[in-house]
Amino acid sequence: MxxxxxxxxxxxxxxxxxxxxxxxxxxxxxxxxxxxxxxxxxxxxxxxxxxxxxxxxxxxxxxxxxxxxxxxxxxxxxxxxxxxxxxxxxxxxxxxxxxxxxxxxxxxxxxxxxxxxxxxxxxxxxxxxxxxxxxxxxxxxxxxxxxxxxxxxxxxxxxxxxxxxxxxxxxxxxxxDVDGVFTADPRIVPTARRIRQVTSEEMLELAANGAKILHLRAVEYARRYGVTLHVRSSFSMNTGTLVVPPSEQEEPMEAPIISGVAHDRSQAKVTCVGVPDVPGAAARLFESVAAAGVNIDMIVQNVSVAGSGETDISFTLPATDISTVRPVLDELARELGYTEVLYKENVGKLSLVGAGMRSHPGVSAKLFGALRDAGVNIEMISTSEIRISVVTESDDLDTAVRAVHTAFGLDATEVEAVVYGGTGR
Amino acid sequence: MxxxxxxxxxxxxxxxxxxxxxxxxxxxxxxxxxxxxxxxxxxxxxxxxxxxxxxxxxxxxxxxxxxxxxxxxxxxxxxxxxxxxxxxxxxxxxxxxxxxxxxxxxxxxxxxxxxxxxxxxxxxxxxxxxxxxxxxxxxxxxxxxxxxxxxxxxxxxxxxxxxxxxxxxxxxxxxxDVDGVFTADPRIVPTARRIRQVTSEEMLELAANGAKILHLRAVEYARRYGVTLHVRSSFSMNTGTLVVPPSEQEEPMEAPIISGVAHDRSQAKVTCVGVPDVPGAAARLFESVAAAGVNIDMIVQNVSVAGSGETDISFTLPATDISTVRPVLDELARELGYTEVLYKENVGKLSLVGAGMRSHPGVSAKLFGALRDAGVNIEMISTSEIRISVVTESDDLDTAVRAVHTAFGLDATEVEAVVYGGTGR
Known part of the structure; x- marks a missing residue:
């Protein structure tokens, strides 16, 4: 019982x-x-x-x-x-x-x-x-x-x-309304497989990076309090995906290197062009953005061209926050002296998540290789201990997800039936 | 304020x-x-x-x-x-x-x-x-x-x-959805007038006897706690009907004799035929009905024919309670020895309400005369200090209401506009 x-x-x-x-x-x-x-x-x-x-x-x-x-x-x-x-x-x-x-x-x-x-x-x-x-x-x-x-x-x-x-x-x-968490969105990758078990840490990375099946906050709560989740379909009796807290996770040696590929189309990329390469400029920039209540995800600062004394700073944020951040950046241009702000709303983010990544070098190289072979250009990169994310053109995202899913051996031999309905809250 | x-x-x-x-x-x-x-x-x-x-x-x-x-x-x-x-x-x-x-x-x-x-x-x-x-x-x-x-x-x-x-x-x-309480239901009596002021006692009698505009329980509560009600339309800015608690009512001499005519088509009449005319028979009957949770309104016991030792007892109750009361009365027939129970669902009840009735004799006579002139037969009668109710055939009820409304001088010279909508709870 x-x-x-x-x-x-x-x-x-x-x-x-x-x-x-x-x-x-x-x-x-x-x-x-x-x-x-x-x-x-x-x-x-x-x-x-x-x-x-x-x-x-x-x-x-x-x-x-x-x-x-x-x-x-x-x-x-x-x-x-x-x-x-x-x-x-x-x-x-x-x-x-x-x-x-x-x-x-x-x-x-x-x-x-x-x-x-x-x-x-x-x-x-x-x-x-x-x-x-x-x-x-x-x-x-x-x-x-x-x-x-x-x-x-x-x-x-x-x-x-x-x-x-x-x-x-x-x-x-x-x-x-689906049978659990999949190695990728089955609407993009028909050969995506149901994940039988995943750690709450991995699920956290998947949820934070675009997997919509579980809300980030609920996964965080489950991880913090050691709650085991079972994500399953109300339309079938199938076993779904177990999301287990760190204390109950399987032995690391049994953990797969990669759990899944998440994607996110809700982000935008902002680039401040010609930021003076002086100490504190970036800090000032991101403090102001944070003060406006906007969460920044990835940041890339180009190495300044020798002697130019200027650099470009790019970052991603939810596309819906552009209207909030625009006046802040316009205001700051006068103070910091950058020459231009570029907004690009059509970016896609692909995230490869897996606890086994910690002990397996070469995951990044394999990822970049797969994207190169698929003709997908990488605009930004960020990593955590168990995740690698890249930003691409939005139009390239589906191709990228399929290529990476295949490259890491995640494709199933048989396509599982997936039922879709609305999404609850 | x-x-x-x-x-x-x-x-x-x-x-x-x-x-x-x-x-x-x-x-x-x-x-x-x-x-x-x-x-x-x-x-x-x-x-x-x-x-x-x-x-x-x-x-x-x-x-x-x-x-x-x-x-x-x-x-x-x-x-x-x-x-x-x-x-x-x-x-x-x-x-x-x-x-x-x-x-x-x-x-x-x-x-x-x-x-x-x-x-x-x-x-x-x-x-x-x-x-x-x-x-x-x-x-x-x-x-x-x-x-x-x-x-x-x-x-x-x-x-x-x-x-x-x-x-x-x-x-x-x-x-x-109407402009207040009327002297009769304007759907039956187009010349019904809006009542400007009525005591909570009268309103209680009107509500208890079929006027649906205010719920009995709310009026009882208002009377007990001395709350003045103003019944008015949400579709117009007109003043409606004031329902005033006893302490604030007008001088009796200014009070009209009759406030209004209520009607009720939801009652049924039950007659137990040939009840032995012995002490306690009626008490036993009504105790059993009350124990079944049924509220009885009017009761009439015929004078027993000299020497027969039997009488007929009639009473009214909500028609929806007949199914509840039927097994009780069948059971009791064996004990009390009455020969038959008659159920009549098509009865109408007319109630004439007015605080001035207390000090004006002759109201009953005028009521009965008006009904006789209109060719309406009276089946049962009951009275309180400020109310006279009669039971008629359901088909005669509209005729009866109009005749009584006219006889007591309640008809307006001009027809007021009345708006109907749904009824809330």
Whole structure:
């Protein structure tokens, strides 16, 4: 008998039929002798519909974030109550709980609240009575005012991991619309394989570098608190991908060198041309960008041409932040004296991730070779202990991902069936 | 400057455009220097849609009432957040509050909870800052478990009156889709007039006897706590009907003899034929019916024919309760020895209500005369201090209402415009 926290996203509970199907699955888990806590997102398009309504009533005025949180969390209240009813209809007692009732305590950053503590006493009592507990994902309550808050993107995954940690669950199952984490996006690489097991560190690098199946924040939480994740499909009974914390990972000698290839098309590249090559210029530049709340990913500073006293500095950031960073860089041009700022929105980033990289030299060389052979030009490079990322032209990205996937022997001999649906939150 | 509690039903906030209109009206109340607390129902058909969804997922199994309450209260959370946003868009600060946050504490009867206490400290603080407070109608929280509860039919009216009482508001405005309370249903009597003022006692009799504009429970609450109600239209700026508590009512001599004519088509008539005329037979009968949870309205016991030793007992009850009462009466026939039970579902009830009746004899005679002249047969009669009710054939009810309305001089010389929409909860 295990304690399972199972999270079902919006695409798994998009309508009454889906809810009945998920309820049957949960009833079976319970019949198998497990204690089950279910974290559920809002049904299918509910969130988008509520956002549309808010825009309609606000007539162009930005709504208060507190009210936006109250509005959006209604979606999870609907799905959690319906799911509890559907499980009861299977003869299994189930009770639904809001974020507040489940003890998800947060700060007061409406729309993007941080979890401060999880006190799931009521959930534990519900399980103690042999009942299934259904918890609203994505929401908590702030400790100052007892106001409902939302956890931002990936909030339901985070709720599930936080509850799994607080309840010391055996596993946190993340149900989604594909069979797990793949060695690359199967839409780009049809021969991509399901990864059977990956460390949370590797998953962190994959999620941070474009793999959308799990949200970075939930993976970080799982790694920090030693929670084992099982990413699997709600549309099949197949085993998915286990994401294991460092303490439980397999022996290094068994770890594959490369876990997977992530890609990201959401970044842009900015180049400041002709930055005076004096101490502190780069520091001043990145301090100003950080002060504007923009996260920079990769940085490349060219070696200055001897005697010119000038250098070019390039960096990548989310393309959506260009409008924020543009006035900052224009302002700074006067102070630092660079001559021009170039913005390039069509860049692609490819990241090769693998814990085995640590002990296997030559991975970079093989990567660069594969890209050269595929005719893909590399614009920027950055590395971590277990990752190598390169920036390419956006148009070259698919070619690059396929070439690298093949070069590192990741291609499957048979193509696995992959089901796609919407994505939950 | 007044403290106004204003309740808007589902038909007043049926879509984004309606919400913007109501928001404009509230912003104007605030600009006029009033402290404003708004109680809001779920948008238009939201509740029906949620009930449909619950039936879809439950596949014929009765859903737990606790979960049903969680589901249905999501509707008010959506409307209250949207209304708060829409008011903010008018430049007036507004915050929305759940029943729990507004301090609406109830017992644990999910689906039909009773208010135990109202502790609106947070609402008072919101008003103290000069903000508008929006409160979810229809919902509270039970004191044992902090679980959301619903107040049953008319719940939003009750929320508004309870908050008005707890905050010592100057008036509780009930916004609806007609211009107030009329001397009869304008759909039956086109010359019905808007009543300018009525006592809560009279309103109680009108509501209890078929006038649907205000829910009985809200009127009872208003009478008990001395809250003045103003029933008015959200579609016009017209003054509506004031419902005043006993302490504030006009001098009796100015009170009209008759306030209005209510009608009710939801009752059925049951007759037990040949009940032995022995002491305690009737008591036994009505005890058993009450034990089944059925509320009996009118009772008539025929004088027994001399020497027969038998009598017929008739009573009225909600037609929907016939299925509940039938096995009870069949069972009791063996014990009490009556020979037959007759059920008649097509009965109509007409009630004439007026505080002036107390001091004006002859009202009954005039009523019976008017019905006789209209050719309407009276099947049962019951009276209170300020009301006379008669049961007629259902088909005769409209004729009866019109005849009585005319006989008591209630007809207006001009027909008022009446707007109908949906009805909120």
């Amino acid at each position: 295990s304690l399972i926290v199972a999270k079902f996203g919006g695409s798994s509970v998009s309508d009454a039929a889906s809810i009945r199907r998920v309820a049957g699955r949960i009833a079976q888990m319970h019949a198998d002798g497990n204690d089950v806590v279910v974290v559920v997102s809002a049904m299918g398009d509910t969130t988008d519909e509520l956002i549309d309504l808010s825009e309609d009533v606000c007539a162009g005025v930005e709504p208060p974030r507190r009210e936006m949180d109250i509005l959006l969390t209604a979606g999870e209240r609907i799905s959690m109550a319906l799911l509890a009813m559907a499980i009861n209809a299977h003869g299994v007692r189930a009770q639904s709980f809001t974020g507040q009732q489940a003890g998800v305590l947060t700060d007061s950053s409406h729309g993007d609240a941080r979890i401060i503590d999880v006190t799931p006493g009521r959930i534990a009592r519900c399980l103690g009575k042999g009942n299934v507990a259904i918890v609203a994902g994505f929401q908590g309550v702030n400790v100052d005012e007892n106001d409902v808050t939302t956890l931002g993107r990936g909030g339901s995954d985070t709720t599930a991991v936080a509850l799994a940690a607080a309840l010391d669950a055996d596993v946190c199952e993340i149900y989604t | 007044s403290l106004i509690v204003a309740k808007f039903g589902g038909s007043s906030v049926s879509d984004a455009a309606s919400i913007r209109r109501v928001a404009g009206r509230i912003a104007q109340m605030h600009a006029d220097g009033n402290d404003v607390v708004v109680v809001v129902s779920a948008m238009g058909d939201t509740t029906d849609e949620l009930i449909d969804l619950s039936e879809d997922v439950c596949a014929g199994v009765e859903p737990p009432r606790r979960e049903m309450d969680i589901l249905l209260t999501a509707g008010e959370r959506i409307s209250m957040a949207l209304l708060a946003m829409a008011i903010n868009a008018h430049g007036v600060r507004a915050q929305s509050f759940t029943g729990q946050q507004a301090g609406v504490l109830t017992d644990s009867s999910h689906g039909d909870a009773r208010i135990i206490d109202v502790t609106p400290g947070r609402i008072a603080r919101c008003l103290g800052k000069g903000n508008v407070a929006i409160v979810a109608g229809f919902q509270g929280v039970n004191v044992d478990e902090n679980d959301v509860t619903t107040l049953g039919r008319g719940g939003s009216d009750t929320t508004a009156v309870a908050l008005a009482a707890a905050l010592d508001a100057d008036v509780c405005e009930i916004y609806t």
